[in-house]
Amino acid sequence: ISATELELLMQNVIFAHQETCQFRQENLQILRWETFSPEEMQNFQQKPMDQMWERCVCHITDAIQYIVEFAKRLSGFTDLNPNDQIVLLKAGAMELLLIRMSRAFNCFNNTVFFEGKYAQLELFHSLGCTDLITSMFDLCQSLCALNLSEHEMAFFNAITLLNPSYPWLQDKHKVDTLYRKIHFAFRHLLRRTHREFILMKLPEKEKLSNICQLHLEKLNIFRQMYPTIAWERFPPLYKELFI
Numbered sequence: 001i002s003a004t005e006l007e008l009l010m011q012n013v014i015f016a017h018q019e020t021c022q023f024r025q026e027n028l029q030i031l032r033w034e035t036f037s038p039e040e041m042q043n044f045q046q047k048p049m050d051q052m053w054e055r056c057v058c059h060i061t062d063a064i065q066y067i068v069e070f071a072k073r074l075s076g077f078t079d080l081n082p083n084d085q086i087v088l089l090k091a092g093a094m095e096l097l098l099i100r101m102s103r104a105f106n107c108f109n110n111t112v113f114f115e116g117k118y119a120q121l122e123l124f125h126s127l128g129c130t131d132l133i134t135s136m137f138d139l140c141q142s143l144c145a146l147n148l149s150e151h152e153m154a155f156f157n158a159i160t161l162l163n164p165s166y167p168w169l170q171d172k173h174k175v176d177t178l179y180r181k182i183h184f185a186f187r188h189l190l191r192r193t194h195r196e197f198i199l200m201k202l203p204e205k206e207k208l209s210n211i212c213q214l215h216l217e218k219l220n221i222f223r224q225m226y227p228t229i230a231w232e233r234f235p236p237l238y239k240e241l242f243i
């Protein structure tokens, strides 16, 4: 890879993230001490399970739409064969959501940005999946500890999405070449900023996939309890990716 191609690739990854990050980091920071009052918390906790699930699913589907946009702006992603683009997004959308969500996490009071303010773990009680939410909070805590810059966040998202080891890929070699280029550019950025150490501290692949697995399990339990809600009320993109 030439120096110019490297610079262009770095610009592309950083711009792709900046243009699709949904909430800007500084705005999430400004709001981070706005927490829900006990009454507001109680209000959420008293919502029926199906209503809370529907709200959350709609929120993450909004966030995933930005993730799809991020992928489309990554140079090389849209040159991949269309089947592989779907495979990578199907496998990686939730993982990228988990990583991005850590930007909206306040690790000092263990709250996450949700519907306009920052919410404690207990707010999500009525979802009936405390283990999933707890592992989400733990992941956010560990990512917060790294204090990733938006540039690092952009590259971490890109290398997580372009994972050449997915079994169903038709053109694995093409994904692998793109992955290696972006990983090389990431290491180049980290060397320049003396942040190489974070590579060993990023959460392992299987930690992300375990939480994604847990999400799918909880979704199936929910669907057994409310068989029609998922079909009637969940957004098409969510159904395509997870059902």
Ligand SMILES: CCS(=O)(=O)c1ccc(CC(=O)Nc2nc(-c3ccccc3)c(C(=O)c3ccccc3CC(C)C)s2)cc1
Pocket (backbone or CB within 6 Å): 021, 022, 023, 024, 053, 055, 056, 057, 059, 060, 063, 097, 098, 100, 101, 102, 103, 104, 112, 113, 114, 115, 124, 127, 132, 133, 136, 137, 215
């Ligand atoms: C992601 C881009 S961003 O600009 O940073 C951004 C943009 C917008 C927001 C606002 C937002 O939608 N916050 C949500 N928070 C959580 C949440 C909930 C429990 C713990 C941790 C975060 C949402 C979820 O529904 C969720 C997320 C991950 C796994 C599981 C779930 C619940 C299951 C039932 C789908 S939605 C936040 C951040």
